Amino acid sequence: MKHDDVVIAGAGMHPWGKWGRHFSTYGVAAARTALADAGIEWTDVDFIVGGETVRNGYPGYVAGATFAQALGWSGARVATSYAACASGAQAIDVARARIMAGLSEVALVVGADTTPKGFLAPVAGDRWDDPDWLRFRLLGATNPTYFGLYARRRIDLYGATTDDFAHVKVKNARHGLHNPNARYRKEVTTDDVAASPVVADPLRLLDICATSDGGAAVVLCSADYARRLDDARPVRVRGVSTVTPTYPNTVIEMPNFATDSSAVVTPSDTAFRDAIAAAAYAEAGLGPDDVDVAEVYDLSTALELDWYENLQLCGVGEAEKFLRDGHSTIGGRTPVNPSGGLACFGEAVPAQALAQVCELTWQLRGEAGDRQVEGARVGITANQGLFGHGSSVILST
Amino acid sequence: MSQTASRTPIPAVDGWFELEPEPALIGARCVECSTVVFPPPSESTPCPNPRCASDRFESHRLATTGTIWSYTDAQYQPPPPYIPTTDPYEPFALAAVDLADDGLIVLGQVAEGFGVDDLAVGMQVTLVIETLYSDDQHDHLMWRWRPEGDQS
Ligand SMILES: [Zn+2]
Numbered sequence: 066m067k068h069d070d071v072v073i074a075g076a077g078m079h080p081w082g083k084w085g086r087h088f089s090t091y092g093v094a095a096a097r098t099a100l101a102d103a104g105i106e107w108t109d110v111d112f113i114v115g116g117e118t119v120r121n122g123y124p125g126y127v128a129g130a131t132f133a134q135a136l137g138w139s140g141a142r143v144a145t146s147y148a149a150c151a152s153g154a155q156a157i158d159v160a161r162a163r164i165m166a167g168l169s170e171v172a173l174v175v176g177a178d179t180t181p182k183g184f185l186a187p188v189a190g191d192r193w194d195d196p197d198w199l200r201f202r203l204l205g206a207t208n209p210t211y212f213g214l215y216a217r218r219r220i221d222l223y224g225a226t227t228d229d230f231a232h233v234k235v236k237n238a239r240h241g242l243h244n245p246n247a248r249y250r251k252e253v254t255t256d257d258v259a260a261s262p263v264v265a266d267p268l269r270l271l272d273i274c275a276t277s278d279g280g281a282a283v284v285l286c287s288a289d290y291a292r293r294l295d296d297a298r299p300v301r302v303r304g305v306s307t308v309t310p311t312y313p314n315t316v317i318e319m320p321n322f323a324t325d326s327s328a329v330v331t332p333s334d335t336a337f338r339d340a341i342a343a344a345a346y347a348e349a350g351l352g353p354d355d356v357d358v359a360e361v362y363d364l365s366t367a368l369e370l371d372w373y374e375n376l377q378l379c380g381v382g383e384a385e386k387f388l389r390d391g392h393s394t395i396g397g398r399t400p401v402n403p404s405g406g407l408a409c410f411g412e413a414v415p416a417q418a419l420a421q422v423c424e425l426t427w428q429l430r431g432e433a434g435d436r437q438v439e440g441a442r443v444g445i446t447a448n449q450g451l452f453g454h455g456s457s458v459i460l461s462t
Numbered sequence: 463m464s465q466t467a468s469r470t471p472i473p474a475v476d477g478w479f480e481l482e483p484e485p486a487l488i489g490a491r492c493v494e495c496s497t498v499v500f501p502p503p504s505e506s507t508p509c510p511n512p513r514c515a516s517d518r519f520e521s522h523r524l525a526t527t528g529t530i531w532s533y534t535d536a537q538y539q540p541p542p543p544y545i546p547t548t549d550p551y552e553p554f555a556l557a558a559v560d561l562a563d564d565g566l567i568v569l570g571q572v573a574e575g576f577g578v579d580d581l582a583v584g585m586q587v588t589l590v591i592e593t594l595y596s597d598d599q600h601d602h603l604m605w606r607w608r609p610e611g612d613q614s
Contacts, residue, residue, distance in 0.1 A: 186541040193475070194504065202543040203475055203594065203604055204571060205536050206556060213534025214558050221532070221583035265534045266555075266578045312512050317531075317558050317567050326498040328565030330511055 067167045070288035072299045073460065075103025076423040078246040079177070081279030081410045088118065089126070089135045091280030091416070092177030096132060099282040099423075104294055105171060110284070112142045112169040114160050116152035116176030116415030125415065132175045142169065150362065151307065151450030152176060153281070153418030154458055158305040160285045170290050176416035177280030184208065185276060185412075197320040204322070209273050209365070211319050213265030216367035220267060223382040225370065227267050229389070231258035233366035234271050234408055236394050241405015243435035246420075248277050249409045258366075272366040277411030281419035283426070298430040300460050303443075304349030308455035310337040319451055338375040341455035342447060349459040353377035356399055357441040358428050360421035362448040363406040369393075372447050373401065395438055403428060403436045418456050421446035425460045474594045474602040477502055485591045486526050487568065487605060490519035498522055498564050524568070526589045527610075528559040531567045533581045545595040553577070557607045559587055573608035586610045 077098025079091035092115070100107055113136075115128025125131070129145040142163075146156035153176045160172035184207050192198040200206040219225035238253040253271060261270035291299050311333045313325030318337075335343055346352055353376060361372035370384035378399045379387040387393055393401040404410070404424040407417065425444035427433045448456035473479065478501050479487050489500035492509040494516035499509075502521070509516045539551040555572035572581065573590050587607040594604035 184538075184541050187543065189542070191543070198543055199475070200569075201540055202545070204556065204569060205540040205544045205554065206569060207536065207538075207540050210534055210536060210556055210569075214532040214556075217532045217534060217583065263535075263537045265536060267534075312510055313565075315567070317569060321569075323500045323568040324566050325510060326500075326564055326566040328563070329495055329497045330513075 068165050068287040068289065071161045071164045071285055071302045072288050072291045072296070073283050073302060073422065073426045074105065074286045074291055074294060074296055075099040075101070075284035076426040077102055077282050078420060078423055079280035080246045081248040081277045081413060084278045086179065086278070088177045088179045088280070089131050091278060092132045092175045092282065093135045095177060095280035095282035096136060096173055096175045099284050100173065103284040105284055107136050108139050110139070110141050110171050110173045112144070112160060112163055112172040114144045114146055114156040114172065114174045116156050116419065117145045117147040118178050118415045119147070128415065148307070148454035148456070149450035149452060150414055150448055151418055151454035151456030152415040153422070154305060154446070154448060154456035155307050155454065157283065157285065157302070157419070157422065157458060158307050161302055161305060164285060164287050171284065171286045173282065173284055174419060175280070175282040176419045178413040178415050179278045180276035180413060182276070196322065200320045200322065207265070208319060209265035209268060211317070212273060212365035212368060213268050214317065215371060216268050216365060217266070219367055219370060223385060225367065225385050227259070228255060229370070229385045230268070230272050230366040231255040232388060233363065233369050234258050236388070237363060237402050237406045237408035240395060240403050240436055241409030244405050244409065247405045247409040248411055249405070268365055268367065274364050274407035275411035277413045279410065279413035279416050279420070281416040281423050283419060283422055300426050300429045300462060302458065303351060303461050304345040304347070304457070304459040306341050306345035306348065306455050306457040308340050308344045309453045311335070311340065337455070338371065338449060341449065341457045342376045342445070344455065345445065345457035345459050351443060351459060351461070355443045356445050358403060358425065358438040358444045359399060359401045360404060360406070360424050360444070360446045361401055363402060363408055364412070366408070369401065369406070376445060376447055395436060400438045403433065403438055418446065418448045421448065422458050422460070429460055429462050469596060469599060469601050471593070471601045471603050474604045479591065479605050481591055484526065485589055485605070487524040487589065489522045489524050489564070491522040492516050493518045493520055498566065500524060500566060500568060525561045525563050527586060528561040528568070530581060530583055530585045530587060531558040531560045532583060533557040533572070533578060535578050547595050555581065557581060557587065559607050571604070571606045573606045576609055580609055
């Protein structure tokens with residue numbers, strides 16, 4: 066039987082940090098928490114999707130099946146999703162599509178990672194045909210290089226200041242103070258940010274997110290199934306965006322040396338990050354004015370400001386004013402990153418798009434405790450996966 | 463960076479730039495739709511224009527001057543495969559440069575002796591070739607962006 070409505074019946078996380086354990090440990094813990102939250106047994110799940118990471122030969126140790134084996138082989142259908150930072154959203158998209166098509170009723174989506182110390186870097190070996198390897202060898206261009214370029218553009222185009230960037234960190238640190246799953250739970254001042262060393266001008270260490278271990282999981286099911294569960298707080302999945310860019314992509318992005326050329330083909334009016342949100346809004350039949358809360362991808366403080374505009378929470382060039390006026394703070398017009406964001410969590414690549422969805426689920430149920438956005442009924446996540454993976458999920462009550 | 467007569471200069475990557483008759487990036491242009499691509503595609507790579515099915519390109523020299531789209535620097539030593547050239551590490555700047563006629567933006571390190579304080583968005587820069595790193599036999603050459611003098 067086909068289903069129009071897919072709901073999030075359960076959400077769970079393993080606290081993020083630098084724990085040094087196998088990634089499946091975090092995934093299983095997050096999965097068990099999400100299953101308990103849904104009131105569903107693992108053996109009732111008919112489809113499991115794992116968000117994949119790439120490491121050590123087997124990609125993510127073939128994540129979907131790794132989690133399935135760790136939970137105990139149950140005969141469930143399985144899939145694994147690789148979309149870099151967008152892996153979790155793509156995994157949700159697959160699970161949701163199977164449920165809508167009537168091929169599954171209850172799906173478990175899990176992402177988890179164990180991250181090495183320091184800069185994210187290519188694995189060893191000479192790979193002259195790999196742009197991700199070449200950018201380090203030929204340019205010394207780390208991920209913060211690209212964040213620095215975007216931040217400098219905001220300063221030049223819109224009059225952003227490094228103080229604005231610091232205020233994003235201050236806001237997110239305060240939001241995440243009481244989040245039990247966050248790694249960093251400590252107030253940060255603009256002076257703290259200013260006192261931290263420059264990594265990639267104009268960005269300082271406290272402007273850039275850390276790498277973390279962590280896990281997140283959600284249970285998806287049809288609305289009919291949720292009614293049978295007697296779920297009194299159903300959160301509906303309204304839209305999932307997994308769009309690729311439209312040629313020519315004229316913003317330079319990791320790991321590229323150059324943009325596409327606009328000399329022959331006129332660029333779309335909607336740049337890639339704008340298109341990610343636009344597709345989610347279109348699928349949900351909702352718009353930015355409907356959004357009560359957003360979880361966006363603050364790889365750098367300055368990048369969070371870009372997302373305000375990409376999600377159309379404010380006009381282009383107005384993100385600094387939106388921030389300064391307190392609109393993105395809890396209590397403001399559209400609170401952004403009430404979880405604390407990557408500023409408080411750090412990156413655990415296959416888990417982070419799912420962690421955003423977990424946070425919105427708790428926000429929309431009114432279960433977010435000290436970081437609750439009052440009256441939140443519609444939430445949007447936004448994220449971008451390396452190599453052209455869009456990621457945005459819209460949930461509503 | 464010391465240079466000795468015994469080392470031969472060679473490009474740090476094959477076929478992406480040339481030194482003669484003057485330094486220039488070498489891209490490719492689709493023979494069907496004229497779309498420009500940089501870095502040059504490897505053999506049998508299709509044209510990136512989704513409405514073009516060609517996989518035939520001709521060599522195309524990119525403009526050697528452009529304007530800074532944005533810039534930053536690397537205050538921490540990048541991890542391998544980056545090869546540090548000094549000990550202790552000395553930061554370097556990078557710029558993304560808009561090559562208007564070719565309709566694309568190309569990232570590169572900024573020429574030796576220039577840092578972020580010397581740069582501004584919109585500033586004109588020129589392509590130069592400098593030594594990226596050296597080993598016993600070779601100076602490995604790479605393109606860099608040099609701010610033009612007399613900026614107003
Ligand atoms: Zn073509």
